[in-house]
Amino acid sequence: GDSVTQMEGPVTLSEEAFLTINCTYTATGYPSLFWYVQYPGEGLQLLLKATKADDKGSNKGFEATYRKETTSFHLEKGSVQVSDSAVYFCALSDRDYKLSFGAGTTVTVRA
Amino acid sequence: NAGVTQTPKFQVLKTGQSMTLQCAQDMNHNSMYWYRQDPGMGLRLIYYSASEGTTDKGEVPNGYNVSRLNKREFSLRLESAAPSQTSVYFCASSEAVGVPYFGPGTRLLVL
Secondary structure: OOEEEEOOOOEEEEOOOOEEEOEEEEOOOOOEEEEEEEOOOOOEEEEEEEOOOOOEEEEOOEEEEOEOOOOEOOEEEOOOOHHHOEEEEEEEEOOOOOEEEOOOEEEEEEO | OOOEEEEOOEEEEOOOOOEEEEEEEOOOOOEEEEEEEOOOOOEEEEEEEOOOOOOEEOOOOOOEEEEEOOOOEEEEEEOOOOHHHOEEEEEEEEOOOOOOEEOOOEEEEEO
């Protein structure tokens, strides 16, 4: 079945550092790929998405490119802020938009 | 526009007790989902409903039942709660082919 593997945390960074969270997937067909973010005590919010190979999703300074050849969707941000501290989930969806999630990566940004 | 709402926000149960988690969406979405979130495991799909009147099992349906009451509402019932069902439960909804939007979650503790 479909599955997502993402870099385990926790990840601790200083403000203005570069952030990368690796995500690879296994799926039949051509899934859509997502990054969700969960701030402390809140639900999940869609951060960005890509629906086909070579698409780049971007939002709030975060970017991820759908790489079919490496089955990857790595999340990057060039300069993180304290407010980026959260748990980040990589996910893919099948035809019915049922999401399969990675385990989540906790990111802490220190001032 | 409230989006996806869930009640209650927090609940404590004793082993063997029953309860129903409520979910409602006001976005006129056809599809609705119930996920549970456990540390280090991401989110796992319990049940989903592709449209009003239909429900299907997800990855971890044992110990749960669901009802798609109408297009807006999708409830999750625990008939006899067990400590293994201690978790955070998220409801989500989406259009037939669209991005799922999540509710704020229900924290359940089973003693």
